[in-house]
Structures are given as C-alpha cells and as structure tokens.
Amino acid sequence: MKYLTTSSLRLILYLILIAPFLLFVAYAFSTRWFFPHPFPIEWTVFTFQRVLDDTRTISSMAQGLWIALLVSVLSLILGFPAARVLGLRRFRGRHLVWMLFFLPTIIPPLAIGMGLNILFLQIGLAGTIPGVVLAHIIPTLPYTIFTLSSAFARFDENYEFQALALGASPIQTFFKVTLRLMAPSLVVAILFAFLISWSQYLLTLLIGGGQIITLPILLFSAASGGNPSTIATLSLLFIAPPVLVIVATARSLNRHGNEIREQY
Amino acid sequence: MRDKFIFSPWLSLAPAMTIVLILLGASLFYAIAESLGIISVIGQNEITLSAFRDTLNFHSEFWISLGFSLWISIASTLISSAVALLLAVWLSEHRGNTDTLALNWNLAFPHLVWSVALLLFLSQSGLLARWAAMIGLISAPVDFPVLVRDRFGIGIILSYLGKEIPFLTLIILAVLRSQSVEYDVVAENLGASKWQRLRYVTIPQVLPALLAGALLVFGFIFSSYEVPALLGIGYPRALPVLALRSFLDADLRARSEGMVISLIITFIVMVVAVISLRLGERKE
Amino acid sequence: MKHIVFLIVVFTLLLTACSPNKPPVNQPSTTSAPGVTDSPTIGGEFDINDWDNVLASAKGQTVNWYIWGGSDGINSFVDTVYGQALKEHYGITLNRVPLADTVDAVNQVLSEKQAGKDPGAVDLIWINGENFFTLKQADLLYRDWAQKLPNSKYVNWENPAINLDFGNPVDNMESPWSSAQFQFIYDSARLNEDELPRSYADLKNWACTHPGRFTYIAPGPGGFLGTRFVKGALYELSGGAEQWQKFEPATWEKWSPELWNYLNELKPCLWREGETYPKDESELVNLFANNEVDFSMTNDITGAGRWIADGRVPETARAFVFDHYMIGDFNYVAIPYNAPNKAAALVLANLLLEPEFQAAQILPENGFGLGYAIDVNRVRDEAAQSVLKAAAAKLGDAATPASDLARSLVGDAAAEYQNLIEQDWLEFVLQD
Numbered sequence: 001m002k003y004l005t006t007s008s009l010r011l012i013l014y015l016i017l018i019a020p021f022l023l024f025v026a027y028a029f030s031t032r033w034f035f036p037h038p039f040p041i042e043w044t045v046f047t048f049q050r051v052l053d054d055t056r057t058i059s060s061m062a063q064g065l066w067i068a069l070l071v072s073v074l075s076l077i078l079g080f081p082a083a084r085v086l087g088l089r090r091f092r093g094r095h096l097v098w099m100l101f102f103l104p105t106i107i108p109p110l111a112i113g114m115g116l117n118i119l120f121l122q123i124g125l126a127g128t129i130p131g132v133v134l135a136h137i138i139p140t141l142p143y144t145i146f147t148l149s150s151a152f153a154r155f156d157e158n159y160e161f162q163a164l165a166l167g168a169s170p171i172q173t174f175f176k177v178t179l180r181l182m183a184p185s186l187v188v189a190i191l192f193a194f195l196i197s198w199s200q201y202l203l204t205l206l207i208g209g210g211q212i213i214t215l216p217i218l219l220f221s222a223a224s225g226g227n228p229s230t231i232a233t234l235s236l237l238f239i240a241p242p243v244l245v246i247v248a249t250a251r252s253l254n255r256h257g258n259e260i261r262e263q264y
Numbered sequence: 265m266r267d268k269f270i271f272s273p274w275l276s277l278a279p280a281m282t283i284v285l286i287l288l289g290a291s292l293f294y295a296i297a298e299s300l301g302i303i304s305v306i307g308q309n310e311i312t313l314s315a316f317r318d319t320l321n322f323h324s325e326f327w328i329s330l331g332f333s334l335w336i337s338i339a340s341t342l343i344s345s346a347v348a349l350l351l352a353v354w355l356s357e358h359r360g361n362t363d364t365l366a367l368n369w370n371l372a373f374p375h376l377v378w379s380v381a382l383l384l385f386l387s388q389s390g391l392l393a394r395w396a397a398m399i400g401l402i403s404a405p406v407d408f409p410v411l412v413r414d415r416f417g418i419g420i421i422l423s424y425l426g427k428e429i430p431f432l433t434l435i436i437l438a439v440l441r442s443q444s445v446e447y448d449v450v451a452e453n454l455g456a457s458k459w460q461r462l463r464y465v466t467i468p469q470v471l472p473a474l475l476a477g478a479l480l481v482f483g484f485i486f487s488s489y490e491v492p493a494l495l496g497i498g499y500p501r502a503l504p505v506l507a508l509r510s511f512l513d514a515d516l517r518a519r520s521e522g523m524v525i526s527l528i529i530t531f532i533v534m535v536v537a538v539i540s541l542r543l544g545e546r547k548e
Numbered sequence: 549m550k551h552i553v554f555l556i557v558v559f560t561l562l563l564t565a566c567s568p569n570k571p572p573v574n575q576p577s578t579t580s581a582p583g584v585t586d587s588p589t590i591g592g593e594f595d596i597n598d599w600d601n602v603l604a605s606a607k608g609q610t611v612n613w614y615i616w617g618g619s620d621g622i623n624s625f626v627d628t629v630y631g632q633a634l635k636e637h638y639g640i641t642l643n644r645v646p647l648a649d650t651v652d653a654v655n656q657v658l659s660e661k662q663a664g665k666d667p668g669a670v671d672l673i674w675i676n677g678e679n680f681f682t683l684k685q686a687d688l689l690y691r692d693w694a695q696k697l698p699n700s701k702y703v704n705w706e707n708p709a710i711n712l713d714f715g716n717p718v719d720n721m722e723s724p725w726s727s728a729q730f731q732f733i734y735d736s737a738r739l740n741e742d743e744l745p746r747s748y749a750d751l752k753n754w755a756c757t758h759p760g761r762f763t764y765i766a767p768g769p770g771g772f773l774g775t776r777f778v779k780g781a782l783y784e785l786s787g788g789a790e791q792w793q794k795f796e797p798a799t800w801e802k803w804s805p806e807l808w809n810y811l812n813e814l815k816p817c818l819w820r821e822g823e824t825y826p827k828d829e830s831e832l833v834n835l836f837a838n839n840e841v842d843f844s845m846t847n848d849i850t851g852a853g854r855w856i857a858d859g860r861v862p863e864t865a866r867a868f869v870f871d872h873y874m875i876g877d878f879n880y881v882a883i884p885y886n887a888p889n890k891a892a893a894l895v896l897a898n899l900l901l902e903p904e905f906q907a908a909q910i911l912p913e914n915g916f917g918l919g920y921a922i923d924v925n926r927v928r929d930e931a932a933q934s935v936l937k938a939a940a941a942k943l944g945d946a947a948t949p950a951s952d953l954a955r956s957l958v959g960d961a962a963a964e965y966q967n968l969i970e971q972d973w974l975e976f977v978l979q980d
Contacts, residue, residue, distance in 0.1 A: 006358045009354075010358075020377070044859075054627065055627055079280055081276035082276055102541075104288065110504050117511075124665075199376065213646070220493075229859070238374070238377055243372045246368055406840070
C-alpha cells in the first residue's frame, strides 16, 4: 500500500515534468483546435512544415547554434586556465577574483545588456555576431569557471607529475592526462555554456538589435498570442538541444547540477 | 616543476578577468552615465538628476511596479522553498534512482518555453479549461479562473514555481544526502514524531543552503524580464518590464529613466546576493 | 564513456575550426557586387533616372526589408513570392527582418543616426502614418524616388488618400504597397447577420447585453487596429471624419473627454471587464476562435479569408462593417537615408507595384490579404487586367462586399493623433 502511494506520487511528479512536451506536440501537429474540444480533431503537419520551410526558422537556428558554439568554446578557452588556478592554487587576492567572477551571475542580464547597448552601437559591435557572442560570454564564463574549478579542486596533480616523470611531453601530458581526467566536467561546462547561450533572449535582443535573430527571439515574438501551432513548433525546436544535452549528461549532472544556476 | 603549466596565477587569470572587467565595467559606466542623462552621441553631456526625479516621483508607475515585482518575487520564493523542502524530504525518504534525472529534466525547459506551455495550458480557453468543459465543470471560457495574464501575477508565480521548485529541491537533496541519516534515526529512536524530526532535525540541517538558494532565486526572479513580459498584463507591470520598455522608447528621456530603474534593480539584487553569500559562507 | 566525451570535445573544436564563414550580418554590402565594380556605378552608386542602371547596381545586393512580422501568412508570402522573384529576375537576395512593431525600425534608424552609422542596416521599411511622420520630420528618409519607379505609372498619385499619408504629404519619399480598411469579423455559426451591431452606439448596447463577449485590441505598439477602432469611435461621437484629417489641439480637447467616456462606459462590459486587452490582431483572433469573444477585427480586403486559410478561425467566420466610419488607408515602403543597398530597395519597391503581384496579394490563400495600391484602371496590358479580375472574383464569402466597404470608408486621422490616442488611452482607460 505504501509502495503504491509512493509510486503513484512519483508518477504524478514525472507526468508534470513531461506534460509540456506532450502539450507542444499536440498543438504543433493539429489545426483548428479550438475551445471546447478537449483533444485535437484535425491532425496535420502543415504548420510544422511551414515553420520548417520558413527560411527565418532555419537561419535563426543556424545562427543560434553558431553563436552558442562560439560562446561555449570561447568560455572554455578563457575559463580553463582561470579555473585551474582557482581550483588548485592558494594566492593573495584569490577571494577577490572569486567575487569578480561571481558578479556576472548576479548582475541581471537586463542591466548588462542595456549598459552595453550604446557602447556596442558606437564601436560597431551592435547587430553583429561577435557582439552578441561577447555579450553571451558574460553569463557563461562564470559557470564554466565554477564548474571546472570545483573539478580541479578534486584533481590530483600527481598524475601529471608522474606522466612528466615517465617522459611524456607537456603537451602529451595535457591531452592524455589532464584533459582526460577533466573530461566529464569539461563536457558539462561546455554543454551548459552552450545552453545558456542558446536560450539567451535579453542579451541577444539588446545587442543583436533585430539583426541577429535566434530562436528565442522568434519564439518570444510569436508567444504572446500568435498561432498556437507555430508557437508549439518553435518551442519543440527550441528545446531539442537542451533535451539532448540533459539525456547525454544525465550521469555527470548528478554531480554538477547544483552549479548550474537557474539563469539558464 | 610544480608550475610547469602555470607561470603565475595572474597570467592564467588574465584573459578571463580582462573580459569580465572590461565588459562589466563598460556596462556599469554607460549605465550610470545614461541614467545621469549623459548620452554623448547625441551631444548631451550635462549631468542631470531629472531621470531619477521623474522615476522616483511619488506618482510614478515605478512604485506600483516595485510593489508588483516584490510581490511576485517574494511569493514565488516562499512557496517554492516550502514545497521544495517537503518534496526533498519525501524524496530522500523514498529514494528512486531516476529522481535526479527527473528533476534535472526541468532544465530542458528554459523559462521562456515553460511560460509558453503555461499560456497554452492555463488560459481561459486553454487545455485545462477545455478538459474542465469536457467533464462539465464549466460551460464557457469565462467560467474558468483567470490564471495567466492576470492582475495578480498568478501566472508569473506559477511559472517560477515550476522552474524553482526542482532547483531548490536539488539543493536540499544534496545537503540531505551528503549528511548522515543518523541524526534522523537517533531522533526517531528517541521517540520524535515525524513533524518533530522535520522541525528540529531536518530544517536546521538544510536551512543555510536553502536560505542561500532562496535568496538567489529571489534575485533572479526580481530581475528577470521574459516571464512577466509574457505572462503579465499591461498594468501593473513588473519592474524589469517597465525598465526595458522605457529604455526602448524612442523618447531619449525615457531611456535614461529605464537606466535608472535597471540600476535600482541591480542594486537590490546585489544586496540580496551579498546576504546570500554571507549565509552560504557561514554554512561552510 | 570517457572516449565519447573526449570525442565530443575534439569534434566541437573541429567544428569551430571549419564551420561556415558567416560574415557579420550587418556588414555593409554596398561594395559586395563584384560584377558591378567595373561598371561606372562603383560601390552601389547609381543613377535613379536610368532604371537599367539601377537594376545593374542592384544585382548581387541583399535587401534588408524591415517589416512587421506578426503574421505567419504575410511572412511566408513575402519570403516566397517576393523573395523568389527578386532572386530569379534580379539577382537580389531578400532578407526579411521581422519586427514586433514598425516603430522598432524607426528606432533603429534613429539610433544609427545618433551613433553616426552610415551605411546603416535598414534598406526598406513597411511603413505609414506616424512612423513615416517621425522619419520624415527627422530628415532620415531617402528622397525623391517614389514617382521615378517604372511601375509608379499604375499609382493614382492624384488621389489624396495616396499622396497624403495620415494627412502628411508623401512628397515622393515613400511608395505605396497595399491598401486596407477596418472591418469586424464574426462567426456566422454563432451569430446571425441581423443581430450584428452597425454603429459604435449599437456596439455598446450589444456588448452590455452580452457582457464579456467583446473586446478590442489595445492601442499602442503592435495594436494599430485597436487605435483604428478607437479613432472610429471618435469619428462617430464627433459626428464626422473630415475635421480629424488635420491636427487641431482644440478639436481634440473638445472631443477626447467624450471618447474616454464612451470607452470607460464600454469597459465593464468587455472581456475580463477591461482589466487587460489583447495586444495585437493575432491575440484577438485566438480569443475569437476559442469562443472567448464574439468579434475579431481585421484590415484585410479578404475579410476573414486569410485567417480561415491559415486554420486560425472556424470556416464559418465572416467579415462585416458598420454603416459609417470604417477607416481605410494605403500603406507604403520607405528607404532610410543611410540604407546600404538603395538600388535593391528601389527594385523591390517597384516589384511590389507589378500588377501580377498586386493580384497575388489579395488572394486569401496567399495569406497576405491586403488590397491594391495600384489603380486597376491604369493597367492597360490585357493579360495583367485579366489576372487582376480573376483575383477579385476569388475573394468569396469571407470578405465584406465591396459596396459595404465603399459606403463606410473614411480616411485616417492626422498622424499626430496616433500617439495622443495611444498614450491617453493608457492613462484614461487602461489605468483608470
């Protein structure tokens, strides 16, 4: 009996979690589904097809992917050395550096985007991919650093020393030892930087100025009162990468989930 | 030898620090300048406090928006903390190996998408209303309660609950699982009731982490734009919505007012974050 | 597992190394047409009086068309019909930039001006009324071109409804694209034609005997139909449209209290008692389709046709008008002074007036739904004439009969009233 309540409660929890997905599928593949019909009457791929055929959709996805890819790789390149130092070394000013990297996670993107808006316009970064990438790095870089530095804190440098002592070159050591040991955290760091950038609305809006169109921008403008089938289709496309990421990183997430704050 | 790869900590830190310092510094500088009415590109170089005066004027919409924002942030934070606490305790007592995955699954739905789902599901002619009509609970959309785009921000709060409960649950679960279960067992052996165990054992254990997490949640909700923009109504508006609307106004004076509001939001969020950090430190 | 992870990292690094070299989007492309550099029109310079020269200069350019993006139908019509024609016939790429409201494009040009950005990002804007007024006043428009387009001969420039845009002289700075007239939509399965209100006074009675079943679009950004609805009420209350064609503060002072009075009396009878309003046409259509309210609004010559074709409203939806004060107007395209690809913008503006495309834009199944900008009587070519006739015949039941439209047609109010109405409505109606 107790087992039954437990599993039924758990079932309800899971249903709540999966419900949005089912909802989007129902709306995306139906048409003329009005109140009071409880379930879709006419199933069709018409809207789904049209959204996919719209060059805007494809180009916004490509643009979003490209930006997110650049952002995650850049965050990794910038964040990796910093995280290593923060995770392994004790030095004067370390606390201050922590605070500095902590700042972007608390200063709202709204304030950052508005502040950078005119500057980027003046120096020609507004409405360009480099401009948007630079803006996205602000929220992603701290996550990359925090994820990696907590991994470095558990990292045992003796493996590196042993490799070097056994005659491996520094480069070999880096790729075969350091990167391998860090791999699970690296993946989490890079994927979540990717996701934060992929789902970024405000910074893209304020820096992209209507010229850099990503999926969140399209979805947001359709969301309040647009065609429900279009909205649902865009939503499905929008959550496809996150779903893949969550499934792919399910195991590492158990360890790192808490470092990824809800900015994402 | 030890520092084979790292010549000095500052060298390794330099690239990341430079980027963050320059971008944050520039954005802060421009924000303050514009809030003081200095917008040099249009030849406006005189410092004026008029944007502050207009914004903080007693009759300004700012105060209504501030109240509205505080209401949605505080309500969402309190409710999600309470639910998360109960859920975490329950989950830690009934372990299931897919629970963490299930809670993380929520990461797959960014706030924007989650809000869209609520709109489709909870509006007066949404899916829930249709099901209510199917079983005869209502006969027309108007009979269904207004749950999204409502005057009281219920839709906004519901949206944040959906996202923040899993987040806080994970935080509490992490604490509960890292600490030994023995206190609990000891208390049980001493004859403590379920409620007593929660009140005197579990809550003190998780409180610092929960508080720190809750304050982060508060700061996030207080400063975020998408959810209230989508699920709110035209009046009253949440503070970030008011800020962005003013900022994007063609009238440049309004732009300065947007900056003022954004600075005030940032200030409040920073204060809350500092408190949260302090609490987090005490925990360690 | 570790191997996979490692592979992912390497793969990602590889991807960044060899991903497509996408240039920044707003890079000025005036110099991008390689075939043009050896002609006399270097760097996008052209002679507007020589159309062949314009065409040559436009070839290879990308035209950035800033256009209100709130309608799926219009979006796909623009991309497929004009996008393909530009590509195939003129070697021009169309980049449609969707806007939540046209004022965003105006702001874009304004901030480019502030930042001294020339060339800018915008080549062509779908525009009319106050937005045109703003840009014209700030001297931010490319001048002296509209009547130089070859297809300008189809436009009746003598017509004040065309040469005045919200009372403001067009002055050759914008070229018409289409026409529109305010109408209501109802569902013939829910209401009989004889119960429909036929005036604003009627409407108030109807709304208060059917509380919660009517609402209008909030005047403001994206809500031009709502502003138009409110203007119609102003016309009826003041007993005429003519006095509103010119801006006159005294007239406004005299009649605006009555307008707010009317709307506030209507308010308790509205959907959700007027505590919130749909922000655009699409949102109102959703409310209408889901039986939350009984009327929607449209500007389309096709009436409900475009929405039916799109699966957004029941097939029984029909359009109707009041007996008077249904505002109609023309809408235009304009080119900013700092447009990077002016030649391509001119070619597109000219294409819009092509009789064949004018016919295509009124067909419900094409999803655009607005009326002609050209005067069909000026089209001499017989093939083109028959295309236009065939299109008009296809409008069908969902459209308002042409005679009803003509009988109730009035012009829009002077542009100054637009902002005034939108702002005062916020203060005196929404927040009241």
